[in-house]
Amino acid sequence: MDQAVDGSHKECKAAGKTDKELATAQNFQRKAQFYLDFVEAENSAGCHAPQEAARVLGESIDSSRKGQIAVRDGKVESRSQAAKP
Numbered sequence: 001m002d003q004a005v006d007g008s009h010k011e012c013k014a015a016g017k018t019d020k021e022l023a024t025a026q027n028f029q030r031k032a033q034f035y036l037d038f039v040e041a042e043n044s045a046g047c048h049a050p051q052e053a054a055r056v057l058g059e060s061i062d063s064s065r066k067g068q069i070a071v072r073d074g075k076v077e078s079r080s081q082a083a084k085p
Contacts, residue, residue, distance in 0.1 A: 012071055021074050028067030035060035 012022055039053050039060075 017071065017074065022071070025067040025070040028063045028070060032060045032063035032067065035063065 012025075035056050039056050
């Protein structure tokens, strides 16, 4: 995931995106990665609570998509909005 974000970051900067626009997407990506890491570390990849793992992974996917939309549309949100779980 980090490599994909690094590549996207360079492409976005080349396309003229501002640091503020990218910060929103980065915050969503950070949140998505946190949820993904949580499932892997705390839930044994879903073995012990598959419904909860699926819910948390859904949150990860949602945050990833919001980050992609933020980059595409140049949407800028406050740091607190992007950081809300």
